[in-house]
Each structure stands twice: as structure tokens, then as C-alpha cells.
Amino acid sequence: MTSEPLQTDTRERDAIDALSDSTSEASLRRSVERSEQIWDDLAEHPDRYRMLTGDRPTGHLHLGHYFGSLRNRVALQDQGVDTWVLIADYQVITDRDTVDSIQERVFSLLTDYLAVGIDPARTTIFAHSQVPSLNQLVLPFLSLVTDSELRRNPTVKAEQEATGGRPMTGLMLTYPVHQAADILFCKANVVPVGKDQLPHLEQTRVVARRFDERYGRAGEGTTPVFPAPDALLSEVPNLLGTDGQKMSKSRGNVIELRMSADETARAIKKAVTDADRHITYDPTGRPEVSNLVLLASLTTGRDPEAIAEEIGDGGSGTLKRVVTEAVNEHLAPVRARRAELEADPAELRRVLAEGNAHANEVAEATLDEVREAMQMVYA
Known part of the structure; x- marks a missing residue:
């Protein structure tokens, strides 16, 4: 040839x-x-x-x-x-x-x-x-x-x-x-x-x-x-980082799977939101708030609009509490398995x-x- x-x-x-x-x-x-x-x-x-x-x-x-x-x-x-x-x-x-x-x-x-x-x-x-x-x-x-x-x-x-x-x-x-x-x-x-x-x-x-x-x-x-x-x-899903920017390891705006429940709570507490106390799901108009609502949706399997409506006038504090609980509950079995693996x-x-x-x-x-x-x- x-x-x-x-x-x-x-x-x-x-x-x-x-x-x-x-x-x-x-x-x-x-x-x-x-x-x-x-x-x-x-x-x-x-x-x-x-x-x-x-x-x-x-x-x-x-x-x-x-x-x-x-x-x-x-x-x-x-x-x-x-x-x-x-x-x-x-x-x-x-x-x-x-x-x-x-x-x-x-x-x-x-x-x-x-x-x-x-x-x-x-x-x-x-x-x-x-x-x-x-x-x-x-x-x-x-x-x-x-x-x-x-x-x-x-x-x-x-x-x-x-x-x-x-x-x-x-x-x-x-x-x-x-x-x-x-x-x-x-x-x-x-x-x-x-x-x-x-x-x-x-x-x-x-x-x-x-x-x-x-x-x-x-x-x-x-x-x-x-x-x-x-x-x-x-x-x-188009998840943003906790600072409202593109999620990136180099930006330090991510929630790592290896984080503890307390570390996750601290990261979500610092997440960027906006000044409007009434929570809505509007990815275009309110990307930071909607990103947190989406995270709660992904970890619970519930509709994001329903989650936002349920929080209503609870403000960003309630939103972050809901998200923290949802993420930590969802990741609990992953973290337990991870701890077992790290020990072996x-x-x-x-x-x-x-x-x-x-x-x-x-x-x-x-x-x-x-x-x-x-x-x-x-x-």
C-alpha cells in the first residue's frame, strides 16, 4: 500500500x-x-x-x-x-x-x-x-x-x-x-x-x-x-455558582460533594440573592434567586415554581434554609458512603x-x- x-x-x-x-x-x-x-x-x-x-x-x-x-x-x-x-x-x-x-x-x-x-x-x-x-x-x-x-x-x-x-x-x-x-x-x-x-x-x-x-x-x-x-x-440544568457567576472550581463558587453538611450550609448562606423579599422562579429576571430555587428543585424532585410559591414572602433567609435542608438531605447517603470509602x-x-x-x-x-x-x- x-x-x-x-x-x-x-x-x-x-x-x-x-x-x-x-x-x-x-x-x-x-x-x-x-x-x-x-x-x-x-x-x-x-x-x-x-x-x-x-x-x-x-x-x-x-x-x-x-x-x-x-x-x-x-x-x-x-x-x-x-x-x-x-x-x-x-x-x-x-x-x-x-x-x-x-x-x-x-x-x-x-x-x-x-x-x-x-x-x-x-x-x-x-x-x-x-x-x-x-x-x-x-x-x-x-x-x-x-x-x-x-x-x-x-x-x-x-x-x-x-x-x-x-x-x-x-x-x-x-x-x-x-x-x-x-x-x-x-x-x-x-x-x-x-x-x-x-x-x-x-x-x-x-x-x-x-x-x-x-x-x-x-x-x-x-x-x-x-x-x-x-x-x-x-x-x-444550568446551575450557577454561589456568587451568581458560572459555576467553576477555579472561582471557588461551588458546593463540592466532599463538603460536610456544615460546610454546605455556610456556602449556601453566602450565596448571592437580590433585594426583593418575595421569592419567585424567574431564571431570566432573577437568576441568582432562581438558581437557589432550582437547586432545591433538583434535590427534592419538586417543581421549582411550587417551591418558590411556597416560600413566598419568606425572603432569602427562608429560601437558603430550604435549599440547605434539601441539599444536605439529598447528599446524606452520598456523604456516608464517601466516608466509608475514604476510610479504606x-x-x-x-x-x-x-x-x-x-x-x-x-x-x-x-x-x-x-x-x-x-x-x-x-x-
Whole structure:
């Protein structure tokens, strides 16, 4: 097989350009429609799906993570979906100079995962840096993308704009390819993402298609080495931080899952509200007050309008008391389980070691397939 220049067909170029610029309503609509089809099929045939998702251990998980993704992971696991959760420790160094406290944060993530109900008997939990064959896939995948495609990726563009003239690392530039390796090494066919993350997934789909087209496994009647994964979109509650700004670990405006009941009460007591004593649920006109009402709704399962009406003229003091009680009651079993896990670090190490071992088995088998397709088997 002779080497050919990398070609980008019109479909791929349009998909990447449209999604990276967030201008293609048609592309977004197709992604939404496909996601809805998957949700419907998943309810009947969960065994058809392997899902990969994960987090960077740059801090401790908080209520935004819990309501935005963790609960959904547990629900999919419980439905019978083959679930894989990545602790992306290598990705910490894409935009950071140090890895201070990374070991503590990796085990903190793992503790939170198990405390909220992720079951290592049904979900593979593994760390990026412990799966060499996964990371080796990055090399052939890099040959399948162009420099301009990578620079058009929204995350890469945002990082480039935020550097203030500081050179961007090669790892940051190739971040979308590393993500492709994360997804494709285990042949995940669904990935939970928000709409703003669709360009990353489209880049992964392009890598999967190009690999099979270039190395001869995409012909009629053949099975491709890599499935092209689909986005699994879901509505994520728009929770703000306690200061009324975007929830962010770096802002210090979050309620972490590891906080005690008293620490949670103090954080909510300092939450920003407004001068109107009458409590209403109006996310547009009263975002800070409505954010607290939403938090009470999410933790009790009650309608936010009903909660606001019930508090009425009780003011922000009553609102914060209601929210504090709701959050602490909801998180009580999570905190109890977390305390048990923290008291048994050997169990945490065992769970991660088993997950890493399983991920390595799968990654090595995938790498063998890749070498065979590339005619790089020499023994």
C-alpha cells in the first residue's frame, strides 16, 4: 500500500467547519435527532451500546458535575449500558505547568464516582496515564488530521486566544486527537456531550472514518476497525455558582460533594440573592434567586415554581434554609458512603487497579488490530 496525501472530503470539511464555528443549524439538528433515536433505542436495547465519559482531575467534583453528568452515568449504567469512565490525568498537563496534588485528586474523583453509585462491577473506571496502548494510538491518529483542522477546534482556539502570547503546547494543540484515542480505543459508540462539545466528537468520527478508508477496512462487506461514535445529548440544568457567576472550581463558587453538611450550609448562606423579599422562579429576571430555587428543585424532585410559591414572602433567609435542608438531605447517603470509602484507601486502589487492567486488555487488543490494518505486524 503506497502512501497518499491526506485528503479531506467535502462532507468531513463541511462538518468540522460548520460545527467548529457553531453556525450549522442543520448539523446540530441532525445530531439532536440522532441522539433522540439513540435514547429511544437504548431504553429497549442497552446491550447495543458502549459509553465513554470522564473528567480531568483538576479539582474536586461539585453539584454541577453531579446534576450535569454523574447522575446520568449511574442511570445509564443501571439500564445495562456498558459504561467506561476515564480519569483523564494526562490531560491535566495540556494547559497546566504542574501536577500538584494530582494523586489526591485522582482518588477524590474515584471516591466521588463510587459514592454516587457508579459500580466498578458494571463500569470500567481507569486512569489515562496507566493505559500505554491507548496513548500509542495517538501517533497513527495524528497522521489523519491536519494542522488547520486542529486549530479550528473550539477548545484549541479558546486556549490560543487565552494564552496572552504564551506559546501553546503541542499537547494542547493535539488535544482533540487525544480525545479521539480515548473514545476509540475501547470502541465506544456513544459519548455523552453537550452541544458545545460536538466539534470534538465530530473530529473523532473523522479520525475513525479516515483510518478505515486509508488502511483498507472500509470496503463493502468489511467491518471497520473503529465505529463512528454518536453524541448522546441530554438537557443539563444550568446551575450557577454561589456568587451568581458560572459555576467553576477555579472561582471557588461551588458546593463540592466532599463538603460536610456544615460546610454546605455556610456556602449556601453566602450565596448571592437580590433585594426583593418575595421569592419567585424567574431564571431570566432573577437568576441568582432562581438558581437557589432550582437547586432545591433538583434535590427534592419538586417543581421549582411550587417551591418558590411556597416560600413566598419568606425572603432569602427562608429560601437558603430550604435549599440547605434539601441539599444536605439529598447528599446524606452520598456523604456516608464517601466516608466509608475514604476510610479504606486499599479498596480504592484495588478498584482503580482492576479498571486499569481491564482498560489495558482492551487497548492492547485494539492496538493489535490497528497494527494489522497498517501492515505493521513483524512477527
